[in-house]
Amino acid sequence: MAEQKATNITWHGGAIGRADREKLLGQKGATVWFTGLSGSGKSTIAVAAEAELLKRGRLAYVLDGDNVRHGLNKNLGFSPEDRTENIRRIGEVAKLFTESGVLVFTSFISPYRADRDSARELFEAGDFLEVYIEADVETCEGRDPKGLYKKARAGEIPEFTGISAPYEEPEKPELVVPTQSQTVEESVAQVVAFLEEKGYLDAPKG
Amino acid sequence: MAEQKATNITWHGGAIGRADREKLLGQKGATVWFTGLSGSGKSTIAVAAEAELLKRGRLAYVLDGDNVRHGLNKNLGFSPEDRTENIRRIGEVAKLFTESGVLVFTSFISPYRADRDSARELFEAGDFLEVYIEADVETCEGRDPKGLYKKARAGEIPEFTGISAPYEEPEKPELVVPTQSQTVEESVAQVVAFLEEKGYLDAPKG
Incomplete structure (x- = not known):
């Protein structure tokens, strides 16, 4: 009996796919890729958008320097190769979240x-949304929430x-x-x- | 007016945390780390457990060779260093999913x-569950669902x-x-x- 069971490693319950997860969540997974200067408002808007979506019963998650640079990408520096690998890994992780049904803000x-x-090329059409958080350097430097522009002007941060x-x-x-302007x-x-x-914010049809 | 707005980059909506996402999902995020030989049943059980959880209205997601080796970890080979980095990245990604509130099976x-x-050390206590999918080599070799043991015996796969x-x-x-035995x-x-x-499978209290 145990012998027979041991060969039975196939499951007949039917595979679960992305659409099933999306139906449970009542949304479609996607990567909302924020890009913009330091101080443009990316993280502030991402965090607040997550909160607003949660209020509406939707699941979002923010990937940012806090949870990626010190974890997955902690073995990367700031050389051109490492910067490219940094973005590549973020893209791949965002793709996994998208596949899981989550709305992920990077x-x-x-x-x-x-x-x-x-x-973008990692994704199917419609799964990757590039969002330009637009503010010019003067404005961002005027905000300078982390004091980084000041340090950059003082020559303390190279390649800022x-x-x-x-x-x-x-x-x-x-x-x-x-x-x-808003x-x-x-x-x-x-x-x-x-x-x-x-x-x-709607489940897939069908 | 625009000037004033431009300096307003603080959000007052309150930050969303892991517990908020978990309450939405009605579960606690965790990493269920399957380990075991090739052919022991890891992926079969992970996929089926995801399906069963979905039936119960819970969100789970499987990280496996299919979605990690060809994506996030495609620039890794099979040297000892690369194997270690492979597992490290999987751990870090699983941690992000856990933080998002998802039950992730690796x-x-x-x-x-x-x-x-x-x-395990990446996680808080209770967030990482090591699950040994136990079957001896003879059993796994008898199943050999991908024909890998046969190839390994023929010397076609080194370090199997x-x-x-x-x-x-x-x-x-x-x-x-x-x-x-089951x-x-x-x-x-x-x-x-x-x-x-x-x-x-319950939301956090409080």
Whole structure:
């Protein structure tokens, strides 16, 4: 009897797929890829959008420097190769979350178009939404919530995006969030309304 | 007016934490770390347990070779360093899923005790559940669902766990699933019952 059982390693319950998880959650998984300068408002808006979605009974999760740089990517530095690998891993992890049915916000400067495009290429159409959190350097430097611009101007941070390293603006982002001309509340509402209009807050049909 | 708005990048909506996501999902996030030989039944049981949890309205997700080796870890080979890095990254990603509130099953042989212990160390107590999917080499070789043992015996796969590379059994796993003496259905029921008894299928209190 045990012999017979031992050969039985096939399950007949039917495989679960992404759509099943999405139906449970009442939403569609997607990666909402925030890009923009330091101080543009990426993390603030991502965290607040997560809160707003939760209020509506939807599951979102923010990937940012706090939970990625000190964990998964702690063995990466700031060389060009490491920066590219940093973004690649974030893209792959975001893809796994998307597959699980979660709405994942990635909150990283991700200054290079090529890196963002490489991340996009990992995804099926509609699963990757590039969102430009737009504010110019002067505005971001004026906010300087972490005092990083001050340090960069003092030469204490080499290759600081917007000061001594380039930021390549998105050419065809799915959404532009102009944080110079609207409040955080308005920016959050814009992001959530966008997701709602595009159907991400509804379960897949069928 | 725009000037004033531009400096307002603080959100007053209150931060969302793991417990909020878990309440939405009606469960507690955790990493259920399956370990065992090739052919022991890890993936079969993980996939079926996910299906069973979904039936109960709980969100689970399986990380396995299919979605990790060809994505996040595609730049890793099979050297000792790369094997260790492979397990490290899986641990870090599983931790992110756990933080998001998802019940994540990792389905990898993960033959070395030190690597599994390193993964465990990433987690808070109770967030990491090591589950030994137990079957001896003879049984697994008899099943050989992917024909890998045959290839390993023919010398076509170097350092094959159980044949030409060691498997270090867990010393204090949270659960042992004896797949030689019970059916897949019984193993799945055992895993789900364990999660239920330990409270993972309930939302956190408070």
